[in-house]
Amino acid sequence: MSTGRFNTSFLPSILAILLTFMSFAGAQAASGEGEEFNASEVILHHVMDDHIWHFFDGHYGTLYLPVIVYTEAHGLDIFSSSNFYDEAHKVVPYKHYVLDHGHIQLADAPEAYVLDVSITKTVLMLFINAAFLLIIFLSVSKAYKAGAKKAPKGLQSFFEPIILFIRDEIAKPNIGAHYEKFLPFLLTLFFFILFGNLLGLLPGAANLTGNIAVTLVLALFTFVITNVSGNKHYWKHIFWTPGVPLPLKFIIVPVEILGIFTKPFSLTVRLFVAITAGHIVMLALISLVFIFHSYYVGIGSTIIVLFINLIELLVAAIQAYVFTMFSALYIGLATEDHH
Amino acid sequence: MDLLTPGSGLIIWQAIIFLLLLVLLRKLAWKPIIQSLKIREESIQEALDSAEKAKEEMAQLQADNKKLLEEARQERETILKEARTVANNIKDEAKQEAAKQTEKMIEDAKNAINTEKQAALSEVKSQVAELSLQVAEKLLRNELKDEKAQQALIADFIKDVKLN
Numbered sequence: 001m002s003t004g005r006f007n008t009s010f011l012p013s014i015l016a017i018l019l020t021f022m023s024f025a026g027a028q029a030a031s032g033e034g035e036e037f038n039a040s041e042v043i044l045h046h047v048m049d050d051h052i053w054h055f056f057d058g059h060y061g062t063l064y065l066p067v068i069v070y071t072e073a074h075g076l077d078i079f080s081s082s083n084f085y086d087e088a089h090k091v092v093p094y095k096h097y098v099l100d101h102g103h104i105q106l107a108d109a110p111e112a113y114v115l116d117v118s119i120t121k122t123v124l125m126l127f128i129n130a131a132f133l134l135i136i137f138l139s140v141s142k143a144y145k146a147g148a149k150k151a152p153k154g155l156q157s158f159f160e161p162i163i164l165f166i167r168d169e170i171a172k173p174n175i176g177a178h179y180e181k182f183l184p185f186l187l188t189l190f191f192f193i194l195f196g197n198l199l200g201l202l203p204g205a206a207n208l209t210g211n212i213a214v215t216l217v218l219a220l221f222t223f224v225i226t227n228v229s230g231n232k233h234y235w236k237h238i239f240w241t242p243g244v245p246l247p248l249k250f251i252i253v254p255v256e257i258l259g260i261f262t263k264p265f266s267l268t269v270r271l272f273v274a275i276t277a278g279h280i281v282m283l284a285l286i287s288l289v290f291i292f293h294s295y296y297v298g299i300g301s302t303i304i305v306l307f308i309n310l311i312e313l314l315v316a317a318i319q320a321y322v323f324t325m326f327s328a329l330y331i332g333l334a335t336e337d338h339h
Numbered sequence: 340m341d342l343l344t345p346g347s348g349l350i351i352w353q354a355i356i357f358l359l360l361l362v363l364l365r366k367l368a369w370k371p372i373i374q375s376l377k378i379r380e381e382s383i384q385e386a387l388d389s390a391e392k393a394k395e396e397m398a399q400l401q402a403d404n405k406k407l408l409e410e411a412r413q414e415r416e417t418i419l420k421e422a423r424t425v426a427n428n429i430k431d432e433a434k435q436e437a438a439k440q441t442e443k444m445i446e447d448a449k450n451a452i453n454t455e456k457q458a459a460l461s462e463v464k465s466q467v468a469e470l471s472l473q474v475a476e477k478l479l480r481n482e483l484k485d486e487k488a489q490q491a492l493i494a495d496f497i498k499d500v501k502l503n
Contacts, residue, residue: 048342049349068348102341117348126352130360137368144375149382163372183373184365192360213345217353221361276342 039287047207047279049122050102051081055204062089065124069097069104070115081118122214125206129196137191166190166324174328175335182331185225189218190324197275197316201309209319210275212268219264222327227260230334263330267323274319278312 045054053063064082071077074096083094091099097114098107106112119127136155143156152160171179171186196209208214236242238256241249285305289298483489 044342049346115347117351119352120346120349122349123352126349126356130356133360134363137364137372141368141371144372149379160376164376167373167376180373184369185361187369188357188361188364192357211345211349212343213347213349214353216345217350217357220354221357 037287037290039284039291042287043280043283046283047210047276048102049120049206049211051084051099051104051118051120053121053124053204053206065119065121067097067104067118068116069118071096071106071112073106073109073112121206122208122211125196125199125208126214129192129199129208132195132199133188133191162190163187170321170325170328174325174332176332176337178335179328182225182229182328185221186324186328189221189327190320193218193271193323194317194320197320198313200275200279201312201316207276207279210272210279212272215268215271216264218271218323219267222267222330223260223264226263226327226330226334229331231337233337234334263326267326271319271323274315278308278315282308282312 051065051067053065055061055063064080064085066078067081067084068076068078077095077097079094081099084091084097084099086092093099093107096106096108097104098110099105100110104114104116104118106114136159140156140159143152143154151157166187167179167183170190171183175182193209196214199205200207200209238260239253241252241256244252282305285301285308288301483492
């Protein structure tokens with residue numbers, strides 16, 4: 001059991017290195033076809049969302065994900081994203097739709113609004129992440145239900161200290177007496193981000209928590225919970241800051257109102273940047289090999305990427321902690337009782 | 340830039356999935372886990388408290404035992420002392436009784452001896468008196484065995500009797 005746990009923490013880093021090699025095998029093959037190696041394109045392709053999930057080159061290397069689009073003109077349409085690609089993996093139009101740099105547009109009206117709720121790479125990653133969370137924590141909770149007074153064992157004993165940490169070090173000190181109401185949200189948030197971060201380091205995995213839409217929604221949850229549970233002191237503090245002279249209130253109040261929105265914004269950007277930047281750094285270092293066509297650079301950048309990967313494991317945990325901690329802090333500020 | 344533009348589809352999916360996850364995990368995982376942790380913490384606290392209490396009780400019990408033992412020893416001591424005095428008393432009494440008895444016996448013996456002596460003495464006296472009488476008789480018989488002697492004596496008596 002203990003070796004299994006040991007592996008789970010090291011697996012992502014080892015596999016992430018494999019991933020980078022695998023991805024660049026593809027990149028090299030592409031450049032072998034006479035195309036110039038474009039590092040920024042490769043990097044962005046890895047970091048961003050897509051309608052296909054590309055693992056490796058070849059017939060079976062790509063997973064074509066379902067496209068679900070809604071337009072006013074044509075209603076709801078569901079089809080496979082493989083329709084957008086021909087045998088040579090070139091982008092082709094399908095029915096009324098064209099794929100333009102990852103965006104689905106109407107062929108006859110490119111400006112028309114297309115609601116694209118496709119199961120993209122990131123959405124699938126989201127499903128995988130959610131499945132992981134459910135499987136793991138339902139089994140952990142089963143262990144608790146089996147015997148509340150028994151000593152923890154297995155998965156349960158691995159996650160218990162983390163759960164206790166969130167309860168005792170994040171929720172209790174930041175929120176105070178009524179922390180228990182918000183604890184399920186904080187736990188879900190923490191483990192969603194942590195698992196997303198770690199899974200994102202796996203080879204071929206999608207960049208879930210480094211996607212700004214994902215971090216935005218997470219921050220919006222904190223935003224909604226904070227403002228919905230905000231008490232009258234919180235709102236009074238914002239709209240009529242006590243202890244400030246009247247003329248200053250005209251400056252302070254707009255700042256306070258702005259502050260309501262800068263909090264979720266900072267949460268959104270912090271997580272997005274931390275995770276995406278980590279991926280970009282690793283990919284850029286690997287790209288060096290293909291830019292310089294040198295074994296020495298390859299050895300050097302592999303070693304550096306290994307260490308960056310280890311740092312990324314740390315960042316994965318730190319960012320999950322920071323997001324949860326700030327969420328708890330904001331909730332705590334909105335719900336604390338003033339004297 | 341695309342990287343910085345949140346996709347509307349992903350926002351919708353993320354919102355749905357996270358909300359679902361929140362509801363499901365809250366009901367099926369976090370609530371029972373938090374509850375169990377609380378129960379376990381309480382039971383651990385209880386166990387610690389009761390262990391502490393048991394320790395105190397143990398100490399109390401030991402102190403009590405010691406006290407009891409001390410008391411028992413003292414009691415034994417007093418009982419032994421009492422027994423000794425009682426035994427001594429009995430011994431003394433017995434001694435005194437024996438002495439008294441002996442004295443009494445000696446006294447009785449003395450009395451008996453005295454009585455015997457008196458009896459013997461009176462016996463001897465009467466025997467002596469009888470013997471004296473017998474001697475006197477024999478003497479008289481010897482003195483008065485012939486007529487003349489008898490006459491003489493009678494004459495003597497008559498001589499004395501003529502006085503009146």
